[in-house]
């Protein structure tokens with residue numbers, strides 16, 4: 001049976017000593033987040049995740065969701081009760097704005113907690129997971145009436161939110177959307193069309209579901225410039241806030257899929273459903289992007305979360321399972337064999353897993369701090385800088401984070417040998433569940449194009465220049481420190497590769513746009529190595545400071561220093577290979593005609 005324990009200590013190490021949350025006490029909402037309170041929240045949240053949600057993970061995977069004859073959807077056994085407990089304990093309100101019933105805690109705290117929920121049960125998390133993004137869209141672009149009507153119930157968890165972009169013929173290219181929104185005399189719109197792959201599109205957990213739907217009004221331009229955003233409630237909401245009639249939106253079927261079986265992925269049919277426009281006509285994509293950016297960071301966290309639970313189990317297994325002898329001679333001569341832990345190749349998989357999970361945790365938590373700072377930092381310069389950095393790094397957190405998350409689940413499955421392939425051990429579920437994160441919310445290829453095709457050049461390259469400056473300052477601060485010099489030198493080399501690759505793109509991208517497309521994926525990974533490398537340098541620095549200050553937690557802190565060096569010596573060198581791939585250009589990628597791919 002798999003097991004899971006929330007890594008509260010590691011989250012707290014990052015929050016207190018790497019990010020240093022107390023440095024931001026001047027940011028609204030941060031004062032209340034004292035170290036003691038944050039610890040209490042995370043301890044309690046971790047307990048809830050491991051004791052209530054984790055035991056439902058395998059059941060959810062096995063039994064999945066059922067669409068009933070009346071088009072309702074029944075979630076797996078135990079989900080409804082767990083959701084009631086989740087809402088009852090106020091977990092959905094953690095980061096919600098106080099004026100709409102939320103606790104107003106910094107996003108970094110909610111992110112740490114969400115990681116635990118996702119590790120324990122990703123399919124469960126996704127029922128409420130998209131709601132905070134939907135709330136952000138309504139708060140930013142919606143009318144006051146829409147905010148008052150929908151947001152408090154969504155923050156409370158009484159209602160959940162969905163995002164409806166994808167249609168059978170259009171996923172990445174949203175300009176092709178066919179769903180129509182016809183204006184009605186009362187100011188509402190009649191929404192007609194079919195959306196597919198809608199996560200949590202229908203379920204029995206909450207009283208109501210608020211769908212955020214992209215559709216086109218009559219005469220709108222036939223491109224992404226002609227898309228508007230609509231609120232379409234499952235049950236109509238009366239002026240006094242009570243629930244009214246069923247709206248004309250139904251679940252047509254549930255997809256049978258590779259993983260996250262406990263989450264209902266629905267085909268949603270809109271048959272003249274009543275919808276209300278959010279923001280301006282034809283500006284819907286920008287409004288939806290507020291939700292999508294939040295969701296992209298959340299999906300990056302899914303990569304980390306699946307990697308973490310897989311890693312924890314692989315460590316247990318490697319300690320228990322005995323096969324073969326250490327290359328240097330038997331470690332435990334009285335036993336018939338040594339544990340898997342003695343084998344360097346098993347160590348390789350476990351160290352990569354450790355370096356990836358702890359590095360990505362630090363990155364996701366820092367990214368969520370940047371989101372808060374982008375909105376609430378006291379000065380315009382701080383807000384702008386944070387916004388630039390988080391915009392640049394969102395595709396990296398999503399794309400690199402989920403690639404490394406998936407790779408980690410596969411490595412941890414490999415630690416089990418054949419047992420990793422057998423259902424009862426639980427490892428193959430983590431591989432299957434982690435896989436989707438590379439695909440939805442814009443595939444990782446699209447994240448790479450967002451980074452290279454859009455974010456790099458934005459505002460004359462302001463964000464990437466700022467990123468270079470931030471990394472360079474960290475390197476400079478560490479270079480003189482004997483114990484950190486190895487990390488600083490490795491990061492300096494990796495940063496140099498990224499800067500050279502950026503220069504190459506500037507020189508070769510304009511003349512041949514295929515060079516940009518061909519370079520994008522490697523560039524995203526190269527940026528990922530540099531930013532996670534920076535987080536490892538920061539973690540190394542923090543560990544060393546604590547040791548120097550006399551901390552007695554020596555094993556944990558020394559493990560940080562060793563893992564930082566592992567990342568520097570065994571992951572960062574990939575930066576050079578990625579740069580060379582980028583500089584290889586697009587010629588061989590694009591040379592063959594499609595018919596030349598056919599089997600000879």
Ligand SMILES: Cc1cc2nc3c(=O)[nH]c(=O)nc-3n(C[C@H](O)[C@H](O)[C@H](O)COP(=O)(O)OP(=O)(O)OC[C@H]3O[C@@H](n4cnc5c(N)ncnc54)[C@H](O)[C@@H]3O)c2cc1C
Pocket residue numbers: 163164165166170171172173196197198199200257265436439440441442443444445446449
């Ligand atoms: C389980 C699950 C849950 C989902 N949940 C939701 C949801 O809640 N709401 C929602 O709206 N959607 C949802 N989706 C849809 C998901 O976001 C899309 O599947 C995804 O964005 C890709 O779209 P597509 O499947 O149509 O692939 P396509 O757009 O057809 O892409 C196919 C391939 O071509 C590549 N490609 C396409 N265009 C380009 C380009 N311009 N440049 C480079 N490469 C390109 C893609 O990267 C991909 O590899 C979900 C999907 C799944 C499987």
